[in-house]
Amino acid sequence: MAKVTFTIKSDATLQTVFVLPVAAPNKGQFVTLKKKDGARAGSIDLEAGKHHYLVRLEGGAPEGDWTLTVQREGKQPVEREGELDSEGNGGDVGQITVV
Amino acid sequence: MLDRSLSSSRVIRWAVATALPLLACGRPARAQTPQPTPAEIARQGVALQIPSLPEAAKVRERRQETRVVYPYGLSGTALNGASVLASRDAKRVAIAATFSTSLLSELVVNASAPLSEDEPRSAVLQLDGLANKSKVGVEWRYGQQRLPSREAMATLTSELAAICLATNPTPEKPAVDTGLVLQGCSIAELRKKSPAAAAAIDTYFPRRAAWYVSLKGDVGPETFKFSDATTFASTDERKWSGSGAVVVGFLTPQNLYVAGSVRFDRTYEAAKSQALCTIGALDQITACPNKIVGGPAEKTLKVTEVELRKYLPPIAGLTFGVAGIVRRDWKQDDTTVEVPLYFLKDKEGGLSGGVSGGYVWSSDKDTKGARFTVFVGQTFGLGG
Numbered sequence: 291m292a293k294v295t296f297t298i299k300s301d302a303t304l305q306t307v308f309v310l311p312v313a314a315p316n317k318g319q320f321v322t323l324k325k326k327d328g329a330r331a332g333s334i335d336l337e338a339g340k341h342h343y344l345v346r347l348e349g350g351a352p353e354g355d356w357t358l359t360v361q362r363e364g365k366q367p368v369e370r371e372g373e374l375d376s377e378g379n380g381g382d383v384g385q386i387t388v389v
Numbered sequence: 390m391l392d393r394s395l396s397s398s399r400v401i402r403w404a405v406a407t408a409l410p411l412l413a414c415g416r417p418a419r420a421q422t423p424q425p426t427p428a429e430i431a432r433q434g435v436a437l438q439i440p441s442l443p444e445a446a447k448v449r450e451r452r453q454e455t456r457v458v459y460p461y462g463l464s465g466t467a468l469n470g471a472s473v474l475a476s477r478d479a480k481r482v483a484i485a486a487t488f489s490t491s492l493l494s495e496l497v498v499n500a501s502a503p504l505s506e507d508e509p510r511s512a513v514l515q516l517d518g519l520a521n522k523s524k525v526g527v528e529w530r531y532g533q534q535r536l537p538s539r540e541a542m543a544t545l546t547s548e549l550a551a552i553c554l555a556t557n558p559t560p561e562k563p564a565v566d567t568g569l570v571l572q573g574c575s576i577a578e579l580r581k582k583s584p585a586a587a588a589a590i591d592t593y594f595p596r597r598a599a600w601y602v603s604l605k606g607d608v609g610p611e612t613f614k615f616s617d618a619t620t621f622a623s624t625d626e627r628k629w630s631g632s633g634a635v636v637v638g639f640l641t642p643q644n645l646y647v648a649g650s651v652r653f654d655r656t657y658e659a660a661k662s663q664a665l666c667t668i669g670a671l672d673q674i675t676a677c678p679n680k681i682v683g684g685p686a687e688k689t690l691k692v693t694e695v696e697l698r699k700y701l702p703p704i705a706g707l708t709f710g711v712a713g714i715v716r717r718d719w720k721q722d723d724t725t726v727e728v729p730l731y732f733l734k735d736k737e738g739g740l741s742g743g744v745s746g747g748y749v750w751s752s753d754k755d756t757k758g759a760r761f762t763v764f765v766g767q768t769f770g771l772g773g
Contacts, residue, residue: 292568301739303462303640303771304534304599308542310550318543320458320536328737330462342550344542346576346594349462349644349771351700351708355738358573365568372575378644378700378771379596380580383549384557384573 292338292388293363296321296345297331300356302374303349305330309386312340338388345381350374358382459493460534463640463772464601494531500524522630522656524609532601537594545593552586553579596642603636603773613659615681621665626684630656638773646698646771654690691719698771707732710740710769714747724750727760731769740769 296307310318321332345358354374361367374380459465465487483501490496502523537545553574560572579586608631617624634652641647659681666677694716701709710731717724726748733742742765751757 294569301770303646304460305462306536308546310543310546315543315547318539318546320539320542323461325461342546343573344546344549348596349640349646351703351710351740353703354708360569360571362568366563366565368563368567368569368571370571370573373577375577375580376702380575380577382573383546383576383579384553384571385550387570387572389569 291335293333294336294386294388295331295333295359295361295363296323296343297326297329297359297361297367298323298345298347298356299329299359300347300374301350301354302347302356302378302380304347306344306346306348307332308344308346309334309336310342310344311337312342312385336386336388341386341388342384343386344383347374347381348379350378350380352376352378354378356380356382360386362388455535456538457493457533457535459495459530460532460599460601460640463534463599464532464603464638465495465497465530490529493533494529497528497530499526499528522609522611524607524630526605526607528603528605530601530603532599534599535597541593545589548589549574549576549579549586552583556582596644598639598641600637600639601773603638604634605636606633607631611657613657613681613685615660615684616665618683621682628657628685630654632656636773640771644700644771646696648694648696648698648773650692650694650696652690652692652694654688654692656688656690657685658688659685689720693717693719698769700771708734708740710743712769722752723756729764729767731767733765735768741766 298305298307305323307321307323308318309321319334321334323330323332347356350356352374353376356372356374358370358372359367360370370382372380372382483499485497485499488496488498500523536542554572557572557574560570562570576586576590580590608629610627610629612625612627614623614625616622632652632654634650636648636650638646638648660683661681662679663682664677665680665682666675668675694714696712696714698710698712701711703709712727712729712731714725714727714729716727727745728747729743729745731740731743733740735741743763745760745762745764747760747762749756749758749760
């Protein structure tokens with residue numbers, strides 16, 4: 291098991307993170323986020339292997355920037371950046387492979 | 390970590406656990422007691438409200454489709470424990486302790502003091518009579534943000550991830566040891582490029598309104614130094630100011646923030662300064678220092694306020710936020726309309742300043758009239 295922390299920097303009012311193990315699609319989990327140093331962060335324990343993730347951002351500035359940092363405990367962080375859409379919604383979706 | 394979610398299965402289990410004993414208790418009683426006929430019910434004026442089966446099924450289905458969480462981004466911090474915050478921008482030092490009182494509510498105990506009483510906050514939006522005073526307070530918040538169920542989120546996440554992985558090449562192995570490989574797509578980009586992705590988001594994670602209600606009260610002491618109006622002897626007096634408020638806020642699916650509040654403030658204002666000195670002789674010039682003469686006067690506010698906030702479409706890459714505030718002070722007989730336009734950014738990139746125009750209708754001629762203000766230090770966001 292690896293402790294993985296999601297940190298989101300965005301002005302979006304509503305922020306939701308969901309992680310889904312590819313090998314066990316019925317074991318998806320919401321990640322509880324808390325404010326931390328001007329961002330919102332939450333951690334989850336992930337088993338080695340592939341996991342799908344969804345970060346949903348709602349109620350932010352139109353075309354506002356967001357930054358997602360995913361960090362495995364004791365390792366260097368991986369960062370992704372993007373923009374919200376013209377209505378101020380957006381987020382990130384994809385796959386995390388814990389090696 | 391405290392899971393603040395209220396799963397639908399938990400709700401159903403609670404409902405079954407509560408309802409079954411009641412039904413079990415009710416059955417023997419009904420068996421022993423003759424049931425009234427519809428004519429008897431009508432004669433006794435008793436109306437039984439029994440939800441129809443399709444309605445009950447609809448409610449049950451909605452509960453299973455969604456889960457409800459506290460909308461901490463809309464109201465509050467979701468920060469359990471104590472925090473200390475000293476902000477030069479807000480010119481206050483604040484201590485707050487937040488406790489979860491249920492899955493959908495939290496209690497905040499706070500204390501704050503101004504860093505400098507000589508530098509009050511911008512007048513814009515300053516509706517709190519205790520804004521520039523030391524105070525302690527309690528706030529209870531309750532709110533709801535409705536999210537898709539785990540099953541719906543799993544389906545959506547799988548579908549979107551599949552579309553993303555099919556269109557994005559596998560990322561190169563990072564040069565540093567990250568212990569994981571990340572391959573992602575911006576949802577805003579995915580929505581533009583893939584109708585299937587847009588349809589999946591609209592089906593499984595449609596925008597829903599989130600709302601909260603907050604009840605709060607503050608109290609704070611202030612010591613007033615002044616000269617007695619009769620004897621002119623220096624004296625001081627400590628007064629306790631207090632305020633209470635109810636705030637209700639909604640974030641609509643169109644990202645319009647609507648808030649309404651009712652506030653009661655009882656504060657004290659120092660009397661006006663006057664030049665005060667002793668005249669030794671009529672032909673002698675004497676410097677007369679200004680002193681406050683007389684004790685503080687009580688000032689009571691009973692304020693009703695409605696506020697709308699919305700981001701405007703970007704213009705030349707600049708972000709604009711606009712608010713509309715209508716405020717009625719029933720005690721002072723003042724009505725204010727204010728339209729702040731935010732466009733100045735703080736160091737974090739958020740909107741925190743701009744210009745504001747408005748008008749004050751008041752029985753006081755000095756107060757009545759148009760207002761135009763340049764302000765900073767007021768953070769703009771779609772939340773309370």
